[in-house]
Amino acid sequence: MIIDDSKYGTRDKKGNWKPNETHGSAPIFHWPFNPIKVFKWLFGIPGYILPWNFFYGGLAIILWLYFTPSLEKMQSFHYEWIGYLLIRNLILVIITAGGLHFFLWVKRTQGYAFKYTSKWMAKDNPNFYFKNQTLDNMFWALCSGVPIWTAAESFSLWAFSNGYFLSLSWETHPIYLGLFFLIIPLFRELHFYLTHRLLHWPPLYNFSHYIHHKNINPGPWSGISMHWLEHILYFSGTLIHFIIPAHPVHAVFQLMHAAVGPAFHGHIGFEKIQIGNIGLRTHTHPHYLHHKYFECNYADGSVPLDKFFGTFHDGSEEAKERMIKRYNERIKKMRTI
Numbered sequence: 001m002i003i004d005d006s007k008y009g010t011r012d013k014k015g016n017w018k019p020n021e022t023h024g025s026a027p028i029f030h031w032p033f034n035p036i037k038v039f040k041w042l043f044g045i046p047g048y049i050l051p052w053n054f055f056y057g058g059l060a061i062i063l064w065l066y067f068t069p070s071l072e073k074m075q076s077f078h079y080e081w082i083g084y085l086l087i088r089n090l091i092l093v094i095i096t097a098g099g100l101h102f103f104l105w106v107k108r109t110q111g112y113a114f115k116y117t118s119k120w121m122a123k124d125n126p127n128f129y130f131k132n133q134t135l136d137n138m139f140w141a142l143c144s145g146v147p148i149w150t151a152a153e154s155f156s157l158w159a160f161s162n163g164y165f166l167s168l169s170w171e172t173h174p175i176y177l178g179l180f181f182l183i184i185p186l187f188r189e190l191h192f193y194l195t196h197r198l199l200h201w202p203p204l205y206n207f208s209h210y211i212h213h214k215n216i217n218p219g220p221w222s223g224i225s226m227h228w229l230e231h232i233l234y235f236s237g238t239l240i241h242f243i244i245p246a247h248p249v250h251a252v253f254q255l256m257h258a259a260v261g262p263a264f265h266g267h268i269g270f271e272k273i274q275i276g277n278i279g280l281r282t283h284t285h286p287h288y289l290h291h292k293y294f295e296c297n298y299a300d301g302s303v304p305l306d307k308f309f310g311t312f313h314d315g316s317e318e319a320k321e322r323m324i325k326r327y328n329e330r331i332k333k334m335r336t337i
Contacts, residue, residue: 003279005113009271015118019271022314023286025304026186046281048302053185056261060253063088068252071161077154086150089259093146093224097263100220101134104270114272114279116288119217127214137221140211144231145224149259152235156251159241166245177247184254186303191237192258193299193306199230200298218291219269223262234258266300267291289313293320295327 005011009019026048027037042048067088069081103109105121112118121133128136159165170177199209208227215222226234235258238251264273266287272279283301290297296313299305306312310326313319 001277002110002113003272003274003277005272008114008279015112017112017114017116017271018315019285022316023283023301025307026302029304048185049182051280052261052264052283056185056257057181057253059260060249060256063092063256064249064252068157068248071157071248074154074157075161077158082150082154085153086147089146089150089153090142092256092260093141093263096260097141097220097223100263100268100273104268104273105134105219110270110274113274114270116269116271116285117217121219122217133215133217134219134221137215137219137225140225140227141221141223144228145226145259148228148231149224149235149255152238153252153255156238156241156255157248160248160251165238165241165251166243168245168247170247177250180246180250181253184250185257187240188237188254188257189300189303190305191240192234193303195233195236196298199233204229213291213294215267216291217269218267218288220263220267223267224259285315286313289315293323296323 005017008021009017011017027034027041030037040047043050045051069084073081122128123133124131125133129139130136156165160167168177199205205213208229211227212222212225212230215225224231224234235255237254237258241251265282266284268282268284269288270282271285272281274280286297286299286301290313293313296311296319297306298311301312304312310322313323
């Protein structure tokens, strides 16, 4: 039985659904500091760790232990181990993005429940390659996204193997490395915000980022459907290890989180995924609003940068009015230059 989404949100006459519960920033950024809220945020279900970051972290550990060549083998670039990573990453994206697309968008196993719009993937639309949104998204994700993810991962592991990236062992620094593992999703959101704002600079937007924003109604394949230049910026976060020490598994985690995460969050098109009688929240609404309006939510919401810079949109009419006012003021200012 499909869960009744009217208990959790409202759908207007045009078929647009929005959740009753708005998304706020992580309690660690709230003042005054409330340790009880932080504890619930960290260890609650759902929370920061469970279920999603536990899933991504566990997957990264499995990839590192069982599906990544040894550091000794990766001390020199070779097509054999790089090709192995490429095939591994292709399979992972096809299983995750492809699986979500198949069940939610093709089989439509939960229908319109928790879906933000009544529209499905665009077909016979000349804005997309092959006039098909799904095929367009798959092309950019598989032909650009996965190869550049693999290139970034190959460089990172090579850099760790040869001492160019600062490396520590779990035997001597377990607490530091464990804590660093915990903050990677927050760091990734910070990195995403900075590169995302850069990509909205008109010259870069018109050259590259517009490809991603053709997806006003995004789906799982839209997550890493980007221009090659955007992929390079998007997967550049591991360069931080030139100055901040870590372990190679942290690079695997960060890059896998960036590659796989957008299919589940931000682009899946649903507020909740129904598994049995449980609705698993995806925390997608803030980024869905970014695709819908362009002028808001450059981060994913946990790090309060949009609130600080006045670009946060929680889906309310008040936030929409603030966004329109900000946009009109910017246009007016540009016309006076």
